[in-house]
Structures are given as C-alpha cells and as structure tokens.
Amino acid sequence: MNSKKIKTTTPEARKKIILNFLKDNESVTVQEIVNDCNASEITIRRDLAELEEKGLLIRTHGGAIRNTAAENLFTFNSKMNQNKENKEYICKIASRFIEDNDIIFIDCGSTLSFLSKFISKKESLTVITNSLPIISELINFSNIKLIIIGGEVVNERKAVYGHSAERTIGQYHANKAFIGADGISLAKGLTSYDEKEASITLKMAENADEVFLLCDSTKIEKNSFVTFAPYSILNCVITDNDLDLKYISKYQKNNVSLIHE
Template sequence: MNFQNRKQLIVQTVEERGSVDVRELADLLQTSDMTVRRDLVQLAAQGLVYRTRGGAMKVSAATDAFRFENKAAVNADQKDYICQLAAQTIQEGDILFMDCGSTVFRLCPFIRNRRITVITNSLPVVAELINSSVSVNLVGGEVDKDRQAVHGLMAEEHIARYRANRAFIGVDGISLRKGLTANSEREASTAVAMARQAETTYLLCHSAKLETEKYLYFAPLTLFDILITDNEARPDVVDAYRQAGVTVMN
C-alpha cells in the first residue's frame, strides 16, 4: 500500500475513533510500526492529525485533548446501554467504587435515587451525585485538572481503607492476548486499587475497545469478574471472551 492510500486510511481511522495508537494502525495497514510512525510525522506536519505519545488523535480534539466532558459524550447511547445493565446489578445499601472513566460516569443518572454509598476519585461523579439519595465519599489526593479526577499514592491509600460490594471501572484497551491496557499509569493504578477492595468488579467497556491494546499493560483479565459491553459488540468477539472464561453481559 503506497503512502497516499495509507494516508487516507489513517486520517479516516483517526477521525472515526478520535484517537488511535501505532500498533492498531500497523495491524490495520498491514505494515510495520516504523512505517506508521513515519507516516504520522508527515501527516502531523501537514496538520491532518495530532501526534500523541504512541499514536495520534484528531486535530479538533487536540486543543482540548482529554477534557472529560468530551470523552463522556462520545458513543453516549452505547455507554448508557452499558450503564443500564450495570445499574441492574446494584442493590439498596450497596457500597460502590466508581473510577473516573467516562463510561462509569454515565452510570450516575441510573443510580441517583438509590440509597447506596459511592466511593470515587471522579469529580464529575461527585458533582452529579452530591444532591441525590447517594452518599458520596471522595477519594483524597492530587487532582488531575484535565481528567477531573484524583490520583496518586494518597488516593490509593484512601481506597485501601474501604471495602465495597462492587467496583465499576473503565479501561482504554482489552484483549485476550494482552489483558487490560491503558493510556495512563495513574488511572490504571486507581482501577487496580478499587478492584482489590471490591467483592465483585465490573469492567464497563465500549465494544470498540474489545481486542484493542494500548501502550501500558497493567492487569490480566482476572482483575475483573464481569465484563459489561454494549449490544453492538461483534458476536464472535463476545463468544471468544466467554470461551476464555470471561463472564460477559451485553
């Protein structure tokens, strides 16, 4: 495939997904990581994509790269479908961990009338639930203003003091080959801390993330108990996860 054809496919993929990493593009184009990196340098120079560590993102998102409200609005219908399934698992009186994932955030409208307790490192989750029936426990630590979340050693120590019935966590990438992968060490460590302290951990994962891998491996599939995804997930992919022993709700 020549550069012009690769260029068209790269730009189209970045526009559709918002962001993509080198490995995904190399698999898509059936070429080497080195070729993809070289192509991305040229495309970034032409102003067609924005280079990130390990990949690229669309230019329109780059000026506000990871603002939480933008992420939460992407694939809203599928995320709400996932969260409706998640809400069905919650019982009155439950104690929940909720991380700062954009899909996890969309669980808020489905639980705000429940008499439960939520422990979270997400400032948007606190804002959504502060005037609801839910008791809110905000994890303490250093605030990441772009992700609007609390991270760091103090946050992990805070989480370790509590036990919860359920943890709802998000992920940047998941695959049968690699397990759970992330774009951020901080978010990954928070998810792991919450999963360790919960009786049951639910991974809320948009179907587009299934069988994708990001640059940071942080946990095996055994970190979570139940994978909740949307009804647009490919049946063959869902079957593969179930055959691998993963409990899937979709």
Template sequence: MNNVERHQLILKQVQANGHVSVLDLCEKLKVSSVTIRKDLQFLEDAGMLFRTHGGATGSNPYQKDRTINEKSQINADVKKRIGEYAAKLIEPNDSIIIASGTTMQYFAQQIVPQQGLTVITSAINVTMELIKHESIDIIQLGGPVRKSSSSIMGRYAEDLLGDFFCSKLFIGVDGIDAGFGITTTNAQEALLNRKMMESAHKTIVLADSSKFDRRSLGKIAELSKVDMIISDNIPPKYQQLCDNLGIEYKIC
C-alpha cells in the same frame, strides 16, 4: 501465490472486515503462521495496517489520551444504555466503587438511590452527579487532579482505598486486548484502578464496542481478573474468550 499477491489479499480482507486473524489467513492462503506474521509485519512497517494480538486491524489499536469533553461526545447514546444496565446491578445497602471516565458519568446519571448505598469514587464528575441524592453516601478520594478525565489519582487515593472493601467496582477502560488485558491512557490512573480492583469483590467493566482490540499505555490488569463486561457489542472472539475465562458479559 507470491508475496505481492498475499499482501493484496490480506489488505482486501482487512478493508472488508476491519480485522483479520493469523489462523484464518493461514487456512485461506495455505501458508505457515510464520509467513503470515512476516507479511503482517511488512504491511505494518509500510503503514498499511496495525498488528494486534493474533492478527491485524485497519484502525490504530493504540488509544491516545483525549479531553473529557471530547470523549463525552463519542458514542453518547451507547454509553447511556450501558450505564442504564449497570445501574440495575446496584442492590440495597450496597457499597460500590466507581472509577473515572465519561462512561462512568453516564452510569452515575442512571443510578436510582437505593437504601444504604455508599459510593467511593475517584471521579469528580461522578460525585457531582450523585451529590444530588441525599440518600447516597459519597466518599471522594483525594489527591492530584487529572484534568483530562476530571479524576483524582496518586498515592493518597491509593492509600485510602486500603481502608475499604466493597461489593462491586464499576470501571471504564480505554482498551480491551485479548493478550494484553484492560488498559487506560495514563499509567498513574492504571495503578489506582488496580488498587480499586483489590478493594472490590467483583470488577465490572463498562466499555463500548470501540474499546475492543485496542490497548493504551497503562495496563490495569489481565482480562482474567475481570468478572463482568457490559457493552453494546462484543466481538465473537471476545465472547468465546469470556466463556473460557468464566467472565459474565451483557450486550445492551
């Protein structure tokens, strides 16, 4: 099989499945991984696909920043289901951290007040959802406002987190990549998210299935630092990766 025939077959596989792996292509085409990687690089340079960790995809894996109003309309039903499940993990007398994002807002809407619940959050929209409940103690982090996510970020918020340690962090992400880890579109917010992870015993990622095999500008942490993932669908390779890393996951 010559170069053109290989390229055509690779593109057909991407169109049919949405994603291809280097290992599968090596077996199917009977060539080395070096050859396949060169083929994928050529096709990416031609604008025909996007390379990912261990393979390639037909959709752009690099997430760009969008307004909170735009993001709130995407996969709304899925985010609500994810939020409903996550809310069941809250226990009486719990102290939790809730990060920013539209999935976190849907999560906040599903929280049933528990005895002695304390919530620390950087998200203004989360605070506005929880302030309706008199029994929930809310600590709003302070600092500059990132308008696109309706959230606080920066050094003031990071320093304040150093005074707390909570049982759980619930965090939304813009990308989950097997090799690069969990990411968000803003570097400063990534730093704050990292500080949140240091201030929590358990990190729980709430992410719809569109976030897998994607990466954004700001790296939050390696995937191995995550304790649990809640999603509507988790690709098999990520289920296997979670099993290998000891990460709990729930598909809802």
C-alpha cells in the same frame, strides 16, 4: 531533549519518554530519542511504529510529530461525546447489578460518569469515587453516602489521582467495583492510555468482591499503551449491542462474561 543519556532497556520506558516529550513539543527526531534512551535507531523506529499504530503520534521521515487528534482522546470533555448513547446504554445495564445497601467503587472516565443518573434513586447506597462528575451528580442525594477519594485533581480528566488517592482506596472494601479501561484483550488484559488512571482502577478492583468493566464495544480486543491488570480480575464486562458476537464465546471460554443486552 536531555543531553544526559538514560539507559532505558524496556519498551514501555522508552515509549513513556517519547510521549512525555511530545506533550511539551510539537515534534521529536529519532536521533534525539536515541541519544536520550541510549538505544539503537532500529529499536526507536520500532517504538515509534507501535505508538503510531495506537494513534498516539504520527511518524515522519526523521522522527515523529504530536497527534492532536490523540490529545483530544485524553480529555474528559472530548470523550464524553464519543459513543454517548452506547455509554448510557452500558450504564443502564450496569445499574441492574447494584442493589440497595451496596458499597461500590466507581472509577473515573466518560463511560462511568453516566452511571450516576441510574443509581440516584436507590434506597441506600455507599459510593466511593475519584470522579468529579460523579461527585457533582450525587452530592445532593441524601440516600447516597458519598466517600470522596482525595489526592491530586487533574482538570482535563475531571478526576483525582496520585499516591494519596491510592492509599485512600486501600482503606476501604466494597461489594462491587465499576471500572473503566481504554482497551481489553485476551492477550494483554486491561490496558490504559494513562499510568495514573490505571493505578487507581487497579486499586479499586483489588479492594472489591466483584469487578465490572464498563466499556464500549470499540475497546474489546484492543490494546492501549499501559497494561495494568489481567482480565482474570473481572467478573464481567458490560458493553453495548454493537459488539461483534464472535467475542462472546471466546471470552466465555476464558471465564469472562460479556454482557451486551
């Protein structure tokens, strides 16, 4: 790691340093992180424990190693095949909220990518998206006005990110935004594994009249790495029928509708 010490006071910043290092290296020692972050061993061990709990690394006696299983979670192709039937089910429900002549944002992500098959027959629709699979599916439909968000293409995620993408989104206003997240909880709100992805998602939500979160039931009351928005930005959460029913009343009490059938 870097020989120059970086004064890092927030847990989020320290964890980002740890994960960035493990992207390029198989392992890291506690002492290396201590030196880089100018933090105590106790603090760093606590950070590693929290990251391990989220499945982002594996702790060892003197530090941590890369979790290759977690790496696969970040790639679009790997995520596409996880809970595929539930994702299609979620998108079928979501399509009922899309009306002819709507202007909609569609976020990137494996769940959202299934939405295109249920909306292509709409009489007229404007879709604004950063998702390459959505673009590929809808580009040949003359009834769909397709607005492509420009920016940095990230191959593994099959999506466009960056400041240019955020500026583009800010130029538009939609009736509805259909977004994704890696976790949602009443305690932490919406969370993501990736900061760039989270920034795009938040920008879409901020520029829409109604916001629909599409996520499978395994993400309900789960927290991921980056907290990026309060649950209050949502009009509704659309999930699958494997949902634990105890969550429905809890979310209703907090003015969030959970739809699962």
